[in-house]
Amino acid sequence: MNAWLPALVAGRLLRLAWLLPLAATGLFVLISMAPIDPVQAYVGGRTSQIGPEQREAIAAAWGLDRPAPERFASWLGRLVQGDLGRSITFNAPVLQVIAARLPASLALVGSAFALSFVLGTLLGLVAGATRGRWPDRVIRTIAVVLAASPGFWIAILLVALFAVGLGWLPACCAAPPGRLDSEVALADRWRHMVLPVVTLSVVGLAPLVLHTRQSLIAFLDGPAARHLAAHGARPLHLAFGPGLRHAAGVALTLHLAGAGELFGGSVLAEAVFAWPGLGQATVRAATGADAPLLMGIGLATLLFVFAGNLLADIAARLADPRLRRAA
Amino acid sequence: MSDAAEPIRARPARPRHPQRRAMRHGMIALALLGAVLAGAPLLPEGALSVDAAARALAPRPAHPLGTDLLGRDIAARTLAALAQSVQVGLLAAGASTLVALVLGLAATLGRAADHLVGGLTELALGLPHFVLLIMIAFAMGGGTAGVIVAVALTHWPRLSRVLRHEAQVIAASDYVAISRALGRSRLWVARHHLAPHLVPQIVAGFVVIFPHAILHEAGLSFIGLGIEPHLPSIGVMLAESLREIMAGHWWVAAAPGLGLMLVALIFERLGEALRRLSGPAGGTT
Numbered sequence: 001m002n003a004w005l006p007a008l009v010a011g012r013l014l015r016l017a018w019l020l021p022l023a024a025t026g027l028f029v030l031i032s033m034a035p036i037d038p039v040q041a042y043v044g045g046r047t048s049q050i051g052p053e054q055r056e057a058i059a060a061a062w063g064l065d066r067p068a069p070e071r072f073a074s075w076l077g078r079l080v081q082g083d084l085g086r087s088i089t090f091n092a093p094v095l096q097v098i099a100a101r102l103p104a105s106l107a108l109v110g111s112a113f114a115l116s117f118v119l120g121t122l123l124g125l126v127a128g129a130t131r132g133r134w135p136d137r138v139i140r141t142i143a144v145v146l147a148a149s150p151g152f153w154i155a156i157l158l159v160a161l162f163a164v165g166l167g168w169l170p171a172c173c174a175a176p177p178g179r180l181d182s183e184v185a186l187a188d189r190w191r192h193m194v195l196p197v198v199t200l201s202v203v204g205l206a207p208l209v210l211h212t213r214q215s216l217i218a219f220l221d222g223p224a225a226r227h228l229a230a231h232g233a234r235p236l237h238l239a240f241g242p243g244l245r246h247a248a249g250v251a252l253t254l255h256l257a258g259a260g261e262l263f264g265g266s267v268l269a270e271a272v273f274a275w276p277g278l279g280q281a282t283v284r285a286a287t288g289a290d291a292p293l294l295m296g297i298g299l300a301t302l303l304f305v306f307a308g309n310l311l312a313d314i315a316a317r318l319a320d321p322r323l324r325r326a327a
Numbered sequence: 328m329s330d331a332a333e334p335i336r337a338r339p340a341r342p343r344h345p346q347r348r349a350m351r352h353g354m355i356a357l358a359l360l361g362a363v364l365a366g367a368p369l370l371p372e373g374a375l376s377v378d379a380a381a382r383a384l385a386p387r388p389a390h391p392l393g394t395d396l397l398g399r400d401i402a403a404r405t406l407a408a409l410a411q412s413v414q415v416g417l418l419a420a421g422a423s424t425l426v427a428l429v430l431g432l433a434a435t436l437g438r439a440a441d442h443l444v445g446g447l448t449e450l451a452l453g454l455p456h457f458v459l460l461i462m463i464a465f466a467m468g469g470g471t472a473g474v475i476v477a478v479a480l481t482h483w484p485r486l487s488r489v490l491r492h493e494a495q496v497i498a499a500s501d502y503v504a505i506s507r508a509l510g511r512s513r514l515w516v517a518r519h520h521l522a523p524h525l526v527p528q529i530v531a532g533f534v535v536i537f538p539h540a541i542l543h544e545a546g547l548s549f550i551g552l553g554i555e556p557h558l559p560s561i562g563v564m565l566a567e568s569l570r571e572i573m574a575g576h577w578w579v580a581a582a583p584g585l586g587l588m589l590v591a592l593i594f595e596r597l598g599e600a601l602r603r604l605s606g607p608a609g610g611t612t
Binding site: 150152159164171261268283297301302 | 446449450452453454455456457458461462463464465466467468538542545546549550551552561565568569572573574575577580581583584587588591592595596
């Protein structure tokens with residue numbers, strides 16, 4: 001009965017098995033190409049205190065004096081053992097930096113995922129049920145305008161309005177500055193999450209709204225809906241009753257497949273709100289020539305996207321049994 | 328699909344005149360593009376310079392969109408930045424379209440090539456768009472060239488799939504087989520059978536990529552990996568505005584983002600209209 005699930009997961013894991021080494025090689029080549037001297041980035045403003053011998057010692061300690069293939073082999077060897085190297089900007093093991101920052105990012109991305117799913121499906125259903133009339137037009141216009149807006153600009157506008165102008169919500173960070181983690185009340189944490197989560201969920205809303213609207217319209221045009229309509233069911237009732245069941249599977253599949261993009265968007269959202277997550281670490285790694293951290297984050301996001309796609313495939317098959325045979 | 332079968336709910340979900348709509352969007356897009364590109368060089372001397380006497384002014388007749396902390400006029404700076412962004416966006420979208428075309432056609436050369444391009448597509452889609460953009464921009468050492476290469480190497484998969492599919496369908500069609508049997512060369516077939524089908528797809532693909540290109544360019548510039556900070560660009564302006572909005576200077580952030588949004592929006596609409604025209608479900612009359 002449920003034989004499709006192991007087959008699907010096995011197939012995807014097989015794909016991951018060739019994708020991961022390829023991606024690791026690609027990432028290593030990309031990052032080795034960067035014309036940035038990591039030693040210089042590490043030394044930074046202390047140029048006057050550090051002589052050429054010390055630079056050479058730093059380079060030797062990081063293995064930078066060896067040829068690229070050899071460095072790749074040793075990086076790969078340690079990667080297999082679960083050692084991603086040391087982050088230069090945070091001066092800590094990469095794995096530790098990622099593990100420390102993952103929860104903040106997951107909280108942000110997870111909340112935005114849930115909020116945008118509810119919001120997007122709701123708006124899509126209303127638009128589909130009122131097709132061609134003003135609610136549909138308004139919702140579609142909003143979706144299209146949002147799709148064309150830079151996400152970080154929306155974040156800045158939200159800060160200008162709600163944090164600076166009205167003073168309702170904090171403008172930055174995950175907690176009030178200058179307080180220990182244990183001193184921060186839960187309510188405070190929630191207040192700090194509002195603006196980043198709203199930004200992030202609004203940015204990726206458009207495809208969800210438009211697809212939900214489309215699949216609801218397809219349902220409303222079908223014989224089942226026309227039969228119900230002939231029995232007196234009204235469009236809104238149809239949309240939120242049987243239509244919801246019809247559209248939700250497609251919406252969830254699409255939304256899960258787009259979860260990776262949500263993470264991409266969180267890079268910019270975290271940059272605006274100084275949110276202490278992986279996105280901010282990505283920016284700091286990229287601007288601070290922190291190659292080991294950047295590679296670690298690259299591999300972590302690859303797994304994240306993979307998980308999202310796998311869940312999307314599973315959701316699609318749960319929602320539509322006809323797909324199970326194709327796997 | 329079932330428009331005729333449904334007399335009660337006959338409200339058309341699709342516009343009745345897709346061609347006219349595409350024309351209208353195209354006109355607006357070209358006019359906007361022309362205004363931005365032509366307007367920026369026409370800015371009066373000193374419009375972009377620092378003016379200590381006019382620092383952080385709210386919008387007023389002399390400065391319709393206000394000034395920033397250094398006394399630079401936001402309207403003039405936004406226009407110059409948009410011109411910069413549009414140029415970079417056009418180059419990047421053009422390069423990406425070219426990559427899509429080359430890979431899309433390469434995939435039709437044989438099974439091995441098809442698998443290779445398929446693998447590249449998997450890799451390109453394996454990371455979130457923006458993370459991959461950061462990686463490539465980082466590899467290029469940032470800067471304008473980095474943005475162009477990063478966008479070119481990340482936005483091709485969708486168009487390349489469309490082109491691959493289209494080319495395969497045409498190559499397998501009867502009229503191409505007949506044409507070949509009649510002794511036409513491969514080049515002749517490519518020019519007279521393939522090109523007429525692919526060119527509209529390429530144009531529509533380019534227009535669809537363009538808004539993504541300028542939005543991602545702004546994002547990269549915003550985090551400091553894109554256009555060099557001394558050049559006017561929307562991303563850099565918004566990054567600078569981040570400090571100023573805390574002092575309540577909302578106008579510093581409003582105009583640049585709005586300008587970018589308008590350019591992206593009209594091209595998004597134009598792309599949508601063009602895709603309706605050239606797509607399989609297109610409203611060609």
